[in-house]
Amino acid sequence: MTQWHYADRNHQQCGPVDDAELVRLFRNGDIRLDSLVWHSGLPQWQALSDFSEALGLQAAAPASPYMPPASEVLGEEAVVNGGEVVYAGFWKRVAAYIIDGFIAGIVGGMIGGVIGAMMGVASMGDPSGGKFLAVQLLSNLVGMVIGVAYFAGMHASSAMATLGKMAVGIKVVRSDGQKISFLRGVGRYFGLIVSSLTLCIGFAMAGFTERKRALHDMMCDTLVVDKWAFTSHPEWQRKELGAVTITILVLGGLLLVVGVLAIMAAVVFAARASH
Missing domain, CATH: 3.30.1490 (Dna Ligase; domain 1)
Structure with a gap:
């Protein structure tokens, strides 16, 4: 060689x-x-x-350096088994969630502006607040529909990944490497809620289970793997975090620190103002 x-x-x-x-x-x-x-x-x-x-x-x-890495487009018949599979660890998944959360925040902010205007109009001349509650329920329903469409739709697409997962080079597949269906993607989205209700232990399981599976992965028979897993080029898989993942984790950590400091400053300011 x-x-x-x-x-x-x-x-x-x-x-x-x-x-x-x-x-x-x-x-x-x-x-x-x-x-x-x-x-x-x-x-x-x-x-x-x-x-x-x-x-x-x-x-x-x-690929162009200005484009995030994307999963190889594969049909179900193109899945290759038998090679090494690199599972996406906890920190790669965290980085992907940070990116997806930022994207969802932008979309949610735009929709929130429209909903807020509707609430203002609905509350006028309605002392009982019934219209306000109706609009609030509509807002929650729209947010859930957007979440389902984004996560389930992207995971069931040819990319097999959300934009966040594409950026860090990972994808969601069945346990045998096949692309998941939209309905399974919907179930996985609601499985995220179950992982959250366990004080996020369901998410943390991705850091220590055998195949790096979170609770919602176990519930829906899914895996999160490197974008080149189950392809004809398993040697292109990367076990290291990668520059994109590290950058996103650092930026996310800095934003978290700034947020905590801002909350502490607001509490101190409110305490002093009350005396």
Whole structure:
């Protein structure tokens, strides 16, 4: 097997790696076609593009750096079993939830503005508050429908992942690697509520169960895995967190700290104002 050495973006020599790892580095954008590579059979370092056809790099062309990584589009008949499966750990899932929560917050904020205006109109001339309660119930129903449509729809799509999961490179599948149905996606969405009612222990289970399954995964026979799991290229799976996951976790942690400090400051201010 050929053992390659390559120059990274800082022009530092790295390696040795085999053909599959070299292709994976190219697929993830760590090296480019103009990156220099070498192995013992070459008289000197050459551009990776010289070996593009031999390594099949055209089929492994990296996605645009401005686009989040997406799961490979597969039909049910294209599922490949027997290779290594890298399960998505707790922290990758947390990062995905942070992104999805941000997206849901934007959509919810826009809808909340419309609902708020409706509440203002509904409460006028209605001392009993009946219309206000009706609009509030409508708001809750709309929020639930949006959540079901987003999570169930995206998980049952060809991407098999929400935007948050796409960004960190993971997807949701059945325990045998097949794409889940929309109805199973709906059940999984409501399973999230059950995981929440256990003081979030249901979510934490993804950190220590055998196949990194949360409670709602066990309830719905689903797995959260690397986007290349159950494909013809299991060697492209990544066990490390990755730059996107780490960045999102750091930003989420900073926002949490800022939020806690803001709440503490508000409590202190209110206490002083009351004296």
